[in-house]
Amino acid sequence: MTETGRVILLVDDETSITSALSAFLERSGFIVCVATDGMQALEMIRQCNPDLVVLDVLMPELNGREVLRTLRKEGNWTPVILLTRVGSPVERALALEEGADDYLNKPFEPFELIARIRAVLRRTRPGKRSLAGSSSLRSGEIELDRQARRLFVQGEEQMLTAKSFAVLEYLMLHPDEVLSRERLMDAIWGWDYPVATRALDSRIAEIRRALGESGESPRYIETLIGQGYRFVGQVEGAP
């Protein structure tokens, strides 16, 4: 894979985490820099221009959220994966709104972090605004207004429940990625309950109805039996 030699900036005020994670990331072929607070992180991002930042939210003084906001305000679109700790649905929504390219709840499987880093690196182009930083997403006949939480299909507004909207948004922010049901459940409901994935299936059915497509010949959401879902349409972001 092409990630060898890519530079990852790891930002966390807990040295036990940065030392353990940087060893792991280095073994996986990345070059790792470490910052232990928000100010230092901003400085290092401006100076060494990393390919991706793994940013902890809870830090003293300048926290991860503020770092992210400052970056985006400067027009810096370096991909960011936020490490959240509270993991409440509100917090997750905030993470996406502020332009994080993905987020992970602590504690996480280190391999999961690698998978997320790879996925984000694959879908972002250096220097360009990422989907996560866009307030509206477009794909074919769909337009998703993330700020107003409204969905338009062929210019006509379609009603979606709040959770279904969040599912569609998450799918569109990760185009062409296979998203397991567990990951979607965890991202939107905050539970990884294997038994409750039926709840997700009914949301997907609702979204498909709104998009006017069937599960058999999907133009947007593909079902991968035993694996999860994938957004197959080309997604473009608008500021």
Add this chain to the structure above:
Amino acid sequence: MRVVLKPLLLVGLGYLLGLLLQRWERFNPVLYFRMDLAFLVSISSIIAAALWWIGPEIGRRRQRRWMQQVEQIRQMEAEKHRRFLRRLDHELKNPLTAIQASITTASTDAAHEMAQNIRSQVNRVIKLCQNLRKLADIETTPLELNQICIDELLRDVRESMLELKSDEKRHINIVLPKVPWPLPPIEGDADLLMLAILNIVDNAWKYSSTGASIELRAYEDGNWIAIEVADTGPGISDEDLPHLGEELFRGELRNQVEGSGMGLALARAIVRRHHGLMSIRSRRTQGTVVTVKIPEKIVVAGSLPRVAHLLHDGMMGER
């Protein structure tokens, strides 16, 4: 009707009292107050009526205030408990993240049986941590209220359960009333209620043996819908029964059956969010029935008094 009768009765009583006083020679109120008898009678009637009305109202107010205080204290306690759960979660997450990353880095080289063991134990603690957070979340996240068809809910529960445990064999039977009318839908958060019932059924499943039957029943009870999960498991001892649904509580069979002690606690928290009640009856060696009662309609803001009121209205006929 009573509004009219009450003052009439009072005026009559006042009049009688006045007459009696007039006969009583040592104390003549007409002379004493230098007022007309009819005037005195009407004044005393008004005072009596006012007392009759205000008295109970004062009592009611005091009771209401007292209930409010109790509710306030209960909410404060709940809030404190949530804060504690969140703090615990916060404090555990960082060290767990570090441990997990360290073992993963270390265990990829050498013979890693020990590392594997540490990993599985860490995962257990992580799971527990997530469950505690979930519990705190359930108590505060806004409900997404929808009309829920009980029939569908129970069928979804059965299918999920059979899918999930396809390697074990149990029968899940659903018993629902159809005559003279089917169950009305209830208002609630479908995902959460499903999670609650699933957790209860999961328990019934774990504690019953291969080939056993689990029954899911639902019926109308006044303005409530009751959902029951019945199993033929070993039953629950009298000592354990009152502690069921407490966080991290595990019954006497804890060494034989795997579990986290969080399933029923989660279910209870969800039912409480729906202003419902959860009760358990059990007989040793025969089985256990868990009953969840949910009001058909939730009044979202300040609905507690309504439910408390409903509590005493258990016996209601058709609507």
